[in-house]
Amino acid sequence: MSLGDLAWDVLAKPDTMLLPGGDTTGRLELSGGGSAANLAVWARRAGYPATFVGKIGRDRFGELATAELRAEGVRAELTLSDEHPTGVILALIDRRGQRAMLTGQGADWELLPGELPGEVLRGGRHLHLTAWSLFRDPPRGAALAAARIAKEAGATLSLDPGSFQMIQQMGRENFLHVVDDIPFDVIFPNDDEARAMSGETDHGRALSWLRDRYPQALVVLKMDEEGALLEGPGQPRVHVPATPDTLTDATGAGDAFGGAFLAGWLTHGDAVRSARLAVQVGGWVVSRFGARPPADAELRARLDRFSLSGVGA
Template identity: 85%
Template sequence: MKPLVSLGDLAWDVLAKPDTMLLPGGDTTGRLELSGGGSAANVAVWAQRAGHPATFIGKIGQDHFGELAMAELRAEAVEAEVIASAEHPTGVILALIDRRGQRAMLTGQGADWELLPAELPQATLRGARHLHLTAWSLFRDPPRAAALQAAALAKASGATLSLDPGSFQMIQQMGRETFLAMVDSMPFDVIFPNDDEALAMSGERDHSAAMAWLRSRYPQALVVLKMDEEGALLEGPATPRTHVPATPDRAVDATGAGDAFGGAFLAGWLAHGDPVRAAHLAVQVGGWVVGRFGARPPADADLRARLAAQA
């Protein structure tokens, strides 16, 4: 089976959930966890967990964090085509999680931001069933040129393409029109915005209007809108607008839930081609992740039951 290939960021996550409000000069207790992360790497892990072979392409530093992040990918049976840089460290992401489980991210730009077109594994891209990109690979250059070349190589060889817009704040900082001009040049088949990203892209004020704008702007694409506790809304060229409700899982930590949703959705969609069925799987997996700490909690009986029920 041809793999799903996810290109972009592999980083080391530092998750911090304080027990009380952080005050300047103060001290508090809380929960801390260190693990492999990065949006593109997370999507590869969750596609693999959901049953579709996955390969990750990216760049790390020649350091201990890079070794640990790679070890976690290998433990998940994800293939990796990774360039190890002696000039740049492995990226580190700090996720501060509030009592509602929502997170704010501080991203340290590391080697994952330095991928060059000449470093792309062209045979892997030409052999892909599907290529997934996150906008973290588009917000600056490098790695933008490498991401765009990867998309061209994969599409020319018959792969489908998906895009996660990545960050509403980065879209705003880049400038809406600049970001849209770049996205317009990409022949993607699926786009995975969350509510904030859809509003930032569309300029609309609610998700229904944002969905209509996205479908008008990208008529060739299946739009899968992630709406947190409201579930998911999807619509595409052959898919009527459909709402898939969220699970009742209590939010502990939203870190990586959107990536888990995307990886599970793509695994299901590539297996059977039914986007609504894939969205039901993705909502179950995303809900499971939200109810736990970290982007890739260890699989348990509950997760295995959810995957089996949606197979």
């Protein structure tokens, strides 16, 4: 189960540099997005049942984003707002495939504790949060309440730190103060987020800092073309290499990695095997355009190599 942002994505990859007052051609794509929603989609694509909990506007973008979520087989537990529109995210992708995001604060930023589906949260085996639900309140109160409800019911928790820039804007100590109150079992920082949280510039030292700060958690450090580095309680430090896929668009790759990892980890509990699946899925995503490219034979072949069995609810 994933809680947080469901939005409408606008992806733009100009053919040439954008100049003030200028005009150029490029590639555009519109689709459902949001980090928490993307992760739920990728967990489902990897073979694990997924539910998304969030808030959207009662508008056309919300209808479209919800329809795409349900078409992926994800159960959608949504609060509809008449006061706030569905969020819109603009992703500007440069010629190297790296992206910069502009996130419009829509209804997903207005989720309140009283709007949470308590029975759904109590019935889940795992709850995933992104820091996009923690950077301001609301929706922070709802995210923290959801974590308490799920944990008290016996669920495991995971967290994606979300954005190094938003961590910096919130203030490192303020962000850590909030995160320290979440008893998460897995954390998925990328390289920039690990640096922003730890103050360290080296992969290994950043991972050691996170392990010292959160000794109960499995830390899965996403390092782009360098793969992933993981360590946790009972799990010695292991490096999982990246795939040789060519970078086209990095949008959503971290969410795809997280969703695939959780699908494996919740099924069989093997963190290294789960990370190997996750880098395969992440590599496939970065070699295509968008956060949820249509599945093809190559993706199905990668998933089949790490097929899940004995999947629980």
